[in-house]
Amino acid sequence: MPKEILIDPVTRIEGHSKITIQLNDSGEVEDARFHVTQFRGFEKFCEGRPFTEMPSLTARICGICPVSHLIASAKACDALLAVRIPPTAAKLRQIMNLAQVVQSHALSFFHLSSPDLLFGMDGDPAKRNILGVVEAHPTLARDGIALRKFGQEIIALLGGKRIHPAWAVPGGVSEPLTEDKREKILASVPEALLLIERTLSWFKGVLEQFREEIRMFGNFPSMFMALVTPHPNGIHQAFLEHYDGVLRFVDAAGNIVLDQVDPLRYQDYIAESVEPSSYLKSPYFKAQGYPDGIYRVGPLARLNIIDRCGTPRADQEWTEFRALRRGVILSSFHQHYARLVEILYGIERIEQILNEPDILDQHVRAFAEPNQFEGIGVAEAPRGTLFHHYQIDENGLIKSVNLIIATGHNNLAMNRSVKQVAQHYVKGSHLQEGMLNRVEAVIRCFDPCLSCSTHAIGRMPLHIQLIGPEGELLDEVKRN
Amino acid sequence: MARTLVIGYGNPLRGDDGLGWRIVDRLAKMVAGEKTKILAVHQLTPELAEPISASDLVIFVDASYQGEPGSWRCEAIAPNGEVSNALAHYFTPVGLLGYADALFRARPRSLLISVAALSFDCSDQLSSNIEAVIPDIVQYIGTQISWFSQISAHSAVT
Numbered sequence: 001m002p003k004e005i006l007i008d009p010v011t012r013i014e015g016h017s018k019i020t021i022q023l024n025d026s027g028e029v030e031d032a033r034f035h036v037t038q039f040r041g042f043e044k045f046c047e048g049r050p051f052t053e054m055p056s057l058t059a060r061i062c063g064i065c066p067v068s069h070l071i072a073s074a075k076a077c078d079a080l081l082a083v084r085i086p087p088t089a090a091k092l093r094q095i096m097n098l099a100q101v102v103q104s105h106a107l108s109f110f111h112l113s114s115p116d117l118l119f120g121m122d123g124d125p126a127k128r129n130i131l132g133v134v135e136a137h138p139t140l141a142r143d144g145i146a147l148r149k150f151g152q153e154i155i156a157l158l159g160g161k162r163i164h165p166a167w168a169v170p171g172g173v174s175e176p177l178t179e180d181k182r183e184k185i186l187a188s189v190p191e192a193l194l195l196i197e198r199t200l201s202w203f204k205g206v207l208e209q210f211r212e213e214i215r216m217f218g219n220f221p222s223m224f225m226a227l228v229t230p231h232p233n234g235i236h237q238a239f240l241e242h243y244d245g246v247l248r249f250v251d252a253a254g255n256i257v258l259d260q261v262d263p264l265r266y267q268d269y270i271a272e273s274v275e276p277s278s279y280l281k282s283p284y285f286k287a288q289g290y291p292d293g294i295y296r297v298g299p300l301a302r303l304n305i306i307d308r309c310g311t312p313r314a315d316q317e318w319t320e321f322r323a324l325r326r327g328v329i330l331s332s333f334h335q336h337y338a339r340l341v342e343i344l345y346g347i348e349r350i351e352q353i354l355n356e357p358d359i360l361d362q363h364v365r366a367f368a369e370p371n372q373f374e375g376i377g378v379a380e381a382p383r384g385t386l387f388h389h390y391q392i393d394e395n396g397l398i399k400s401v402n403l404i405i406a407t408g409h410n411n412l413a414m415n416r417s418v419k420q421v422a423q424h425y426v427k428g429s430h431l432q433e434g435m436l437n438r439v440e441a442v443i444r445c446f447d448p449c450l451s452c453s454t455h456a457i458g459r460m461p462l463h464i465q466l467i468g469p470e471g472e473l474l475d476e477v478k479r480n
Numbered sequence: 481m482a483r484t485l486v487i488g489y490g491n492p493l494r495g496d497d498g499l500g501w502r503i504v505d506r507l508a509k510m511v512a513g514e515k516t517k518i519l520a521v522h523q524l525t526p527e528l529a530e531p532i533s534a535s536d537l538v539i540f541v542d543a544s545y546q547g548e549p550g551s552w553r554c555e556a557i558a559p560n561g562e563v564s565n566a567l568a569h570y571f572t573p574v575g576l577l578g579y580a581d582a583l584f585r586a587r588p589r590s591l592l593i594s595v596a597a598l599s600f601d602c603s604d605q606l607s608s609n610i611e612a613v614i615p616d617i618v619q620y621i622g623t624q625i626s627w628f629s630q631i632s633a634h635s636a637v638t
Contacts (some may be wrong), residue, residue: 045493045602060493066522111526130526134582141583148527 019439021422032422034278034414034443043401051080051370051392056166058388058403064107067100067155068381069388070168071243075377076388077170079264080396082371088361089172091353094243095185096158096168097379098346101242102192103151104382105299105339105346108447109199110144113336117206121213121438128437140202143195147343150192154350157181172365182354192347193313200317200340210333216424217442218332218417221252222294223285224301225409227263227380229310239310240302240345242380249285249295250305254327263378266387272404282411283404294416297384297409298446299338304328311352314345332417332445339447370396381406383447407448417442482536482632484516484625485588489524490543496597496610500541503593506618511625524571529579533586537628539621540573540592547596550609552617554593554624591624593617 024030042061049057055073059066071093078085111130118137119128127136134141158177159167167174207214227245228238238248238259247261249269258269273282273290285293295301303309305328309318321341324334353359370392377388384406391399407414421442425435486507488500501520508518517531524540532538540557547553559578571579573592580586595617598607606614 042602057493060491060522064523064525107526131578131582134579138583145527145530145583148525149530152527 029422032419072377072379072386072388074168076375079375081368083366085172089364099151099154102346106148176364214333224304226302237307294412296413300335303338311348335445482629484537485535486539488541495599495603532580533584535588538590543597544594549598552595
């Protein structure tokens, strides 16, 4: 009779979820699943609302990455208006999106994952937390705060506030950039560059200690997908892209499977499946079918599919990163590394855009009535490609909404990663901290964002149960 | 006047979870001033440790699962050395105060106002019994800010 280990909820990810580990009669891991137990209902909730509300409504999906939804939603609304937004507006949206990537990656790396990286997966759980990091490595903790602040301040300067800025609107942005704001952001760039380069240097120094985790943390062949920027001069090189561009798919060997795909045609290549055990949808690559059509999105995917980043310092780091392995990097543990390279790129690229001559242009919004009944907006969120797909009626009211979030794209890959880790580390029927932390840590590599929303006092952070063959409780761990 | 930070947090599209936003929105019209900073945030995030460290009084306003819907309470809170495993998924008020203390050696006087909620379903409306207590809570926070400022001024003089 099989047994089941339940980890509920998984901590230090955005949202609520649990992991079940199925043991067979021999006590070996037969299967493992990552379940999202939180139902949001945004796709239904938005039906009947005016489409102009969608950017600010969908930004409420998450308190960590509201800008990603704001940008993708505004782009979908641009499509409904059938307008080409002013170039300066597109650049300002790019800056805000990159600031979002910087602050979100900083949260993931410094606050969620650095305790594991600093103290090791078997470190004392009493110290393996952010306060432990403050005590043992205060510079790392302060650098994390400062880098997150760098991104948050840019969002606040552009949008008027850090969380849920209603600044990206259908047709562009609501306000142009002022000279003093530009100077303020530019003045903060040198320190941010210093901090991320210091962090990269530290991380590369400790990487060797995680050889086993690199080998076992979601290290398997799969496809990768992201937006890329075609080189402006027509050279066939794809640059790192977070706002616009075309979709590219590469396989586990690094071969291009699909390129120059108009993101508006995503449904030709991606389909979605639903599992009864989770509220998180499972998108898959249509040509390979379900569940074989696994692909990964996010920082690792983005660095795997490009030909270069497009900024000098990030290109240097990217070259070193890609030298870790011939072909593409398959281990999901390297998502951490990829995040740091993307932070560096984000800071450099923000500086580049701010120095473009038309960045202070006052023309930042195109006005129009709806001209299309269907609109699709795509952007790269910190965790991967984000699709917003709306249909409206003749009054501009939303008829249907389809959102494919980055964490959804990674759902199949996260399940396979949990199974790989569980098969390697879970032994016997007793729960051990180090083993459980590795199961959770592999999920944290993907930095899943499960639409963290309702939170109030009185919830248990972690409850783990080991259930025996007859449903009896074999072991139990509560962490508070 | 004491430097005061009021943080209302929650999700305004999840029914009563948005009460913190509604309360600080009303409060902003009442106690606007250079020394009073008011924030409405989705969740408590680590960088809030910095404005906390620059404050003399911090007031958190949140919805709670516990208690009779519409009932509310205020308690003084302080870092207690305990760390929640939730960590940066979201910080608890005590966890965030501990973070501010560890990073910036700052321990402002802090209050947590918890309002027992009725519904966390998808909605941009508050329950009627929650709506009804908001004026009292806004008034209470205003009084706390004034009182603390007076005490601080008195301490500074003496």
